[in-house]
Amino acid sequence: MPASPYSALNRRQRLTxxxxxxxxxxxxxxxxxxxxxxxxxxxxLILGNVIWGGATTITWDFLSxxxxxxxxxxGIFPAIFGTVALVILMVIAVxxxxxxxxxxxxxxxxxxxxxxxxxxQAINNLAGxxxxxxxxxxxxxxxxxxxxxxxxxxxxxxxxxxxxxAIIWASLTLxxxxxxxxxxxxxxxxxxxxxEIKDGSLALGASKLQTIRKIILPQAMPGILTGAILAVSRxxxxxxxxxxxxxxxxxxxxPLKLNDQFMELGYHIYVMATQSPDIEKTKPILYGTVLVLxxxxxxxxxxxxxIRSKMRRSRAHG
Amino acid sequence: MxxxxxxxxxxxxxxxxxxxxxxxAFAALIAILLIFIFIFKxxxxxxxxxxxxxxxxxxxxxxKQEYYEGREPKWAWQPESKVPKYSLFPLVLGTLKSAIxxxxxxxxxxxxxxxxxxxxxxxxMREVIKPVIELLAGIPSIVMGFFALIILATIIxxxxxxxxRLNVLTAGIALGLAVIPIIFTVAEDAMTSVPRTLRDAALAxxxxxxxxxxxxxxxxxxxxxxxxxxLGFGRAIGETMIVLMASGNAAIISASLTxxxxxxxxxxxxxxxxxxxxxxxxxxxxxxxxxxxxxxxITNLGGDFVLNRLKEKYxxxxx
Amino acid sequence: xxxxxxxxxxxxxxxSGRVLNDNISSRADKTxxxxxxxxxxxxxxxxxxxxxxxxxxxxxxxxLIGPSGCGKSxxxxxxxxxxxxxxxxxxxxxxLLDDINIYRGFKDVASLRMRVGMVFQRSNxxxxxxxxxxxxxxxxxxxxxxxxxxxxxEDTLRRAYLWDEVKDKLAHxxxxxxxxxxxxxxxxxxxxxxxDVLLMDEPASALDPISTSKIEDLINELKxxxxxxxxxxxxxxxxxxxDNTAFFYEGVIIEYGLTKQIFTKPNEKKTEDYITGRFG
Numbered sequence: 001m002p003a004s005p006y007s008a009l010n011r012r013q014r015l016t017x018x019x020x021x022x023x024x025x026x027x028x029x030x031x032x033x034x035x036x037x038x039x040x041x042x043x044x045l046i047l048g049n050v051i052w053g054g055a056t057t058i059t060w061d062f063l064s065x066x067x068x069x070x071x072x073x074x075g076i077f078p079a080i081f082g083t084v085a086l087v088i089l090m091v092i093a094v095x096x097x098x099x100x101x102x103x104x105x106x107x108x109x110x111x112x113x114x115x116x117x118x119x120x121q122a123i124n125n126l127a128g129x130x131x132x133x134x135x136x137x138x139x140x141x142x143x144x145x146x147x148x149x150x151x152x153x154x155x156x157x158x159x160x161x162x163x164x165x166a167i168i169w170a171s172l173t174l175x176x177x178x179x180x181x182x183x184x185x186x187x188x189x190x191x192x193x194x195x196e197i198k199d200g201s202l203a204l205g206a207s208k209l210q211t212i213r214k215i216i217l218p219q220a221m222p223g224i225l226t227g228a229i230l231a232v233s234r235x236x237x238x239x240x241x242x243x244x245x246x247x248x249x250x251x252x253x254x255p256l257k258l259n260d261q262f263m264e265l266g267y268h269i270y271v272m273a274t275q276s277p278d279i280e281k282t283k284p285i286l287y288g289t290v291l292v293l294x295x296x297x298x299x300x301x302x303x304x305x306x307i308r309s310k311m312r313r314s315r316a317h318g
Numbered sequence: 319m320x321x322x323x324x325x326x327x328x329x330x331x332x333x334x335x336x337x338x339x340x341x342x343a344f345a346a347l348i349a350i351l352l353i354f355i356f357i358f359k360x361x362x363x364x365x366x367x368x369x370x371x372x373x374x375x376x377x378x379x380x381x382k383q384e385y386y387e388g389r390e391p392k393w394a395w396q397p398e399s400k401v402p403k404y405s406l407f408p409l410v411l412g413t414l415k416s417a418i419x420x421x422x423x424x425x426x427x428x429x430x431x432x433x434x435x436x437x438x439x440x441x442x443m444r445e446v447i448k449p450v451i452e453l454l455a456g457i458p459s460i461v462m463g464f465f466a467l468i469i470l471a472t473i474i475x476x477x478x479x480x481x482x483r484l485n486v487l488t489a490g491i492a493l494g495l496a497v498i499p500i501i502f503t504v505a506e507d508a509m510t511s512v513p514r515t516l517r518d519a520a521l522a523x524x525x526x527x528x529x530x531x532x533x534x535x536x537x538x539x540x541x542x543x544x545x546x547x548x549l550g551f552g553r554a555i556g557e558t559m560i561v562l563m564a565s566g567n568a569a570i571i572s573a574s575l576t577x578x579x580x581x582x583x584x585x586x587x588x589x590x591x592x593x594x595x596x597x598x599x600x601x602x603x604x605x606x607x608x609x610x611x612x613x614x615x616i617t618n619l620g621g622d623f624v625l626n627r628l629k630e631k632y633x634x635x636x637x
Numbered sequence: 638x639x640x641x642x643x644x645x646x647x648x649x650x651x652x653s654g655r656v657l658n659d660n661i662s663s664r665a666d667k668t669x670x671x672x673x674x675x676x677x678x679x680x681x682x683x684x685x686x687x688x689x690x691x692x693x694x695x696x697x698x699x700x701l702i703g704p705s706g707c708g709k710s711x712x713x714x715x716x717x718x719x720x721x722x723x724x725x726x727x728x729x730x731x732x733l734l735d736d737i738n739i740y741r742g743f744k745d746v747a748s749l750r751m752r753v754g755m756v757f758q759r760s761n762x763x764x765x766x767x768x769x770x771x772x773x774x775x776x777x778x779x780x781x782x783x784x785x786x787x788x789x790x791e792d793t794l795r796r797a798y799l800w801d802e803v804k805d806k807l808a809h810x811x812x813x814x815x816x817x818x819x820x821x822x823x824x825x826x827x828x829x830x831x832x833d834v835l836l837m838d839e840p841a842s843a844l845d846p847i848s849t850s851k852i853e854d855l856i857n858e859l860k861x862x863x864x865x866x867x868x869x870x871x872x873x874x875x876x877x878x879x880d881n882t883a884f885f886y887e888g889v890i891i892e893y894g895l896t897k898q899i900f901t902k903p904n905e906k907k908t909e910d911y912i913t914g915r916f917g
Contacts, residue, residue, distance in 0.1 A: 028528060029438045035430025036447060042495055043454050046465050097345045104343030108336070110724050121622070122347040128549070128618035129353065129611060130556025131459075132583045136607040139590065141356040176349050183346065196761035200823070203719060204774035205751040205830055207327055209335045214777065215763060237458025240558040240583075244590050266460045273464055274563055283468075290464055294457070301456045322789070322831065325779025327747055 057288030098182025138173035189223020412579030419490025455499035466492035508542020552617030700879030817848025
C-alpha cells in the first residue's frame, strides 16, 4: 500500500509534478486582489470625504430653508423641492411609455423578429447617448421647436412662454434619458411571470389585453417599481441635461408652474463648486448638498436592490 | 347552458388598446431618431450656409488656419474673440487625452478586479465586491466631478508639485473611476459565462485552477472583455461633468499630462449658455454634439454586437 | 349496426380521410360534440399531427393515450385554440364544435374558450385569493354583480368537491392550498364559465394517489353534464374514467374505440404493444 499518492507515481511523473510550482498562482491572485483593494480604497476615500465634510451641515434647518447670503448661509430647500418636482414630472412621463414598450416587446413580438431587434438596438443606443447630447436635444427640440412653435401658435405676443428653459422641458429630457432603465427593469419582471398563468387566463376566455391588465401587470409591479426608483435615482443625479433646459442657481420662487425654472441639487453643486466667489465660505454648504444628493441616490438604489432581490427569490420558489 | 349573461368583448376597445401599446413601444426608436435629426439639423448651416462657412466650415474646423496675417497657421478654439477660431483639434485632443488616461486607470483596475471576482474570490468576497462596484456605479458624475475638483486636484498638485490644480490627469483619474463599473460588469460577466465544460476539460488535463484561469478562461472571455472596454471608452468620451469641473477647461494643445484640456462635451456645456441662438457658434456646438452622438452610437453598436454574438455562442454550447 | 366493423388505418384510408372510428359513429343515438377532420398541425416545418380525424361524443369521457411526444397535448390544445398563442404554428383541416367551425364560426376566440374549458397539467392558480380565482372567468366576461359571482363561486367549488375544505378561507391566497386542492380549484375555475367541454391535459400527473382518485371521482361526476377530453399517461386511469380511448403514436391516431375494447381486445398490434408496456 503506497504511503502517499505521490509515491504511487512513477519516476517520470514525479519529476514532472515537481516542476509545477505550487505557489505560482499567488502572483496573479495578489495582483488582482490589489486591484480590488484600490477600488475599495478609492470608494472609501470619496464617500468618507463627503460624509466627513458634510455630516455636520445636515440639520433640519439646512434641509428646510432657502439659501442666504449668496449661498454662504441658509439651506437648500428650494433645490430639494426642485429636484423632487423634476423627478415626479419625469416619472409621470417615462413610466407609462417604458412599461408599455416592455409589454409590447415581451408579449406581442417574437424575439427574433426584425421589429424587436430594431427596437432593442434603439433602446441600447439611447442608453449610451452622452448626457450633454440630451441637453442639446432638450434645447434644440423641446425648447426651440416644441416650445417655440407653441408660442407661435398660441401666444403671438411678446416674450416667450413655452419657448424657454422650463421644468417641463427638463423633465421630458430626463425621461428620454431614463427610458431604457424603465424598459429593462419592466422586462426583467415580465420574464418572471410563468407561461402557465397567462395560458390559464386565456383559457378562461380572457383577451390578451385583459390578461395583461389583470394578471401580468399586477405580477410585474415589483419590477416596474424598481424601474421607477432607478429612473428617479438616475434623473436626480444628472446635471448636463438640465443645465440649459431649466435649472437655475438662484430663484426667489419655487417651480409651481410647468414653465417655471427650478433649482436643483446637482446643478447647485456644480455652480457652487465652480463659480463661488469665496469657496471656503461655501464649502460647508457645498459638502452638505453633495451629501444630501449622495444619500438620496444611495437610499433609492438600495431600495431598488431590495425589491429586485425579493422578486428574484420569489421567482425561484414560485 | 347560458346560465349567465356574459357580455361579449368590445372589439373596438381591444383593437385600440393593442394599437396604443404598439405605438408607445416605438417611442425609444422615435426618440433616438429625433435626437439625431434635431441635433444634426442645428448644425446644417456649417454645410450649407456660406456666411457660417466663413468662420467654421469643415475645412476650417479641421486644419490649421492662418488667423492673423503674417502669423503662422495654427489650431485654436476661441469662438468668442474678434477673430473667431473654430478648430476642433484642441477639443478632440483634449477628449482623447482624458479618455486615454481614464482607460489606463480603469482597465487594469476593473479587469483585475473582475478576474479576482470570477476566478479567485470565494462567495463572501464576491458578496463584498458586488455592492462595492454598485456603489461606485451609483455615484452621480457631478459628485465624482466634485471629488476631483475639491480633493483629488489638491492631492495630485501636492504629489507632483504642480502650479495648477486642474489638469487632464486629475480629470482622467476621476473619469477612470467612473468608468470602472461598466468595464467590470461586462468583463466579469464574460468570464463567468465561460462554459464549465471548457474549465473542466483543462482541469482534467492536469492544469491547476489558476492555470485554467489564465490560459483558458481569460482568452475565452477576451472578446467580452474587449466589448466592455469599448463601451467604457465610449462612456469616457461622452462624459461631461467630471471633465467640466476638473480639467481646467483651457483648450491647450500639448502632450503633457499636467496641462489643462478642454473636451468636446465640456465645450458644449461651458459655452451653450452664452451663444446667440442660431449663430455660428451655436451651429458649431450642435455639430460637436452630432460628433459625440455618432461616435458613441458606433462604440455602442460595436460593443453590443460583440456581446450578442457571444451570448448566442455560449447559449448554443451550454445547451 | 355491427360494433366490430372497423376501418383499418391503411395508407389508402388515411389519405382519403375516412373516419377510423366507425365503431362509435355507427352506433345509434350517438351525438357528436366535437368533430375533427383531417387535422394536420405544424410547428414550423415539423408536422406534429398527421391527418387526425376523430369524433368526440357528447357527455362522455374521451381519453387520449400514447407515449411522450406523440402529439396528445398538441392535439388537445387545438380544440380550444390555445396553440394560437404559439408563434410559427400552422393548422390544416377542420374542427367543428356542435357543427360550427372553431376558426371561422365564432365571433372571437374568447367565446370559443368559454365553451371549451381547459385544466392544465401543472395547476396554475392565479396569485390571488381562492374566491378571486374562481370569479376570474366571470369577471373577464362581463359579470359584475356581487351576488351572482358569490353564488357561482360557491356552486362551482361544491361541484369540484372543494367547497368544504375552503369555505372558511375564500379570501386566502390560492397558492396556500396543496397540489391536489389547487388542481380542484383550477377545475372549479374552469367550470365557472359554464363550458360544454372540459379539456384536461394530464390533470393528475403531478398529484399523489389520494388526490388523483379525488379528481377521478370528480371526472365521473362531471361527465354527467360536460363532455370531457382527458390526456393521460396513466393507462389505469384511462381505464377507470374514460368511455372512449384514442391511442396516439407519432402524431397519428392508431386506434380509437370503446375503452373496454381498446384495453382488452385492441385491433392494432401497436396498440397492444403499448398497452402491455412493450414501449412507451
